[in-house]
Amino acid sequence: MFDEIMIPEDRFYPQVGYDACVRLKIRLPWYRSFPLSCVKDIALTIDGNAMPRQSLSLGLYGQAHTLDQLADLHDVQWFILDAANLLVDCDRRLGQGQHRVEMKMTLRIPYSDNMAFEFTEVAHCTKTLALTAEDGV
Amino acid sequence: MTTHTRIQLGVTLYSFNNDYYQYKYSLEDCMEKVGSLGAGQGVELVGPMFIREFPDVSAEFVSRFRHAVEKYQLRPMAYGAYADYQRFTGRLATKLGLAEYYRAQMRAAHALGFPIVRVQAAEPVFDDLIPLAEKLGLVLGIEVHAPADIEQGPGQWLVEKIERINSPHLGLIPDFGIFAQRCAPVYRQRFVELGVSEKVMNLIEELWAERIDIPGIQREVKHLDG
Numbered sequence: 097m098f099d100e101i102m103i104p105e106d107r108f109y110p111q112v113g114y115d116a117c118v119r120l121k122i123r124l125p126w127y128r129s130f131p132l133s134c135v136k137d138i139a140l141t142i143d144g145n146a147m148p149r150q151s152l153s154l155g156l157y158g159q160a161h162t163l164d165q166l167a168d169l170h171d172v173q174w175f176i177l178d179a180a181n182l183l184v185d186c187d188r189r190l191g192q193g194q195h196r197v198e199m200k201m202t203l204r205i206p207y208s209d210n211m212a213f214e215f216t217e218v219a220h221c222t223k224t225l226a227l228t229a230e231d232g233v
Numbered sequence: 234m235t236t237h238t239r240i241q242l243g244v245t246l247y248s249f250n251n252d253y254y255q256y257k258y259s260l261e262d263c264m265e266k267v268g269s270l271g272a273g274q275g276v277e278l279v280g281p282m283f284i285r286e287f288p289d290v291s292a293e294f295v296s297r298f299r300h301a302v303e304k305y306q307l308r309p310m311a312y313g314a315y316a317d318y319q320r321f322t323g324r325l326a327t328k329l330g331l332a333e334y335y336r337a338q339m340r341a342a343h344a345l346g347f348p349i350v351r352v353q354a355a356e357p358v359f360d361d362l363i364p365l366a367e368k369l370g371l372v373l374g375i376e377v378h379a380p381a382d383i384e385q386g387p388g389q390w391l392v393e394k395i396e397r398i399n400s401p402h403l404g405l406i407p408d409f410g411i412f413a414q415r416c417a418p419v420y421r422q423r424f425v426e427l428g429v430s431e432k433v434m435n436l437i438e439e440l441w442a443e444r445i446d447i448p449g450i451q452r453e454v455k456h457l458d459g
Binding site for chain 1: 256320
C-alpha cells in the first residue's frame, strides 16, 4: 500500500559531519500507524549496489535505530503522517548528482492471533534521487 | 418529512485514506467533506490512522475532533479499534495486555463521543471488557470479515459466544466483504504477479467460496504443494 510514495522526495540529504553518510525521507507504507517493532526489514540498493543491512538505520523522533533494534520497539508508534529518515552509511562517498534507488520495506501487519500465521506486506519503490552539496534540513 | 429506517449510512474517514496520506486533506478537511453531505452524518474514525497517541488520545486531539464534529454537524458513530496481537516480536499480546490495549481505545472512543467501538475478534477478553463498556455506555461491535460468515462457517462461534454473553454492550459488525462471492480479479492478479501458481490460486478460491477458514486453507495449500 502506497509503495510508490513511500519515498516522498526526490533527493538525498548529506549527513552533516559524516562524509560517506546520506539520508533519505521514508514513509510507512500503510494506512495507519504501527509500532517500529512491525518494521521487519528494509533493503536498499543505490545504483544497483545492495547496501549491507548493518549500514542502514532508521531515524525517528530524534533517535536512530539499527534495523536489528526495531524488533523490540513495540512502544514507539510511527505515526502515519510522519516521515522517518533512512540513514545510509556508504562505504565510500556518494557522488553528487542523480542516483537510482530501490527500496523494499517488509512490514508485519500485526492482525493475526495465531503465531503460526504472520501477515507480512512487502512494499517496493524505485526512484531517482539527487544528491546536492547543500546541507539538508 | 424524514423517513426513519433502522439502518443509516455514514462515512468512515478511512475512505479519505489516499488524500490524507498525501497531506491533501487534514483531519478537519475530511470531516468538512463528510459534513458537506448534510447535517447529522454518521462518522467512523480509524484510531491509529488519525490519533498520534494511539491507543490513547490527547486532550488536544479530543478538542480538535469535537470542535470539527460541532462545526460540520456530524454524529460520531464508530471508533475503529485494533487488537494488534502481533505488535510484539516473537510473541502474541498476553490476555491482560490485550484487554488493557482495548480499554485504552475504549476510553479514547468515549472521550471523542463515539457510542460504538469496532473491535477485532478477541475471544479471550470479551467478558473482561463488558464492565468498562457498561460504565462508559459503549457498544463493542466485533467485525466479521470474509471468509467468516454470520450464518455458517467460521463466524458461527462468534455468534454463539455473543449470544452466550448476552449483553446489550456486545454485538457484531458485518464487514461488507462477507457478502462477496469470490475474490476480486485485481487481488487474484496481484498474487499471481507475486509468484503464486495458478494451481494454488484456484484451490484457494475454491476453498474461500466454501467459507473454509484461513488455517484450513493453509493446510490444504501445504498439502497440494507437498
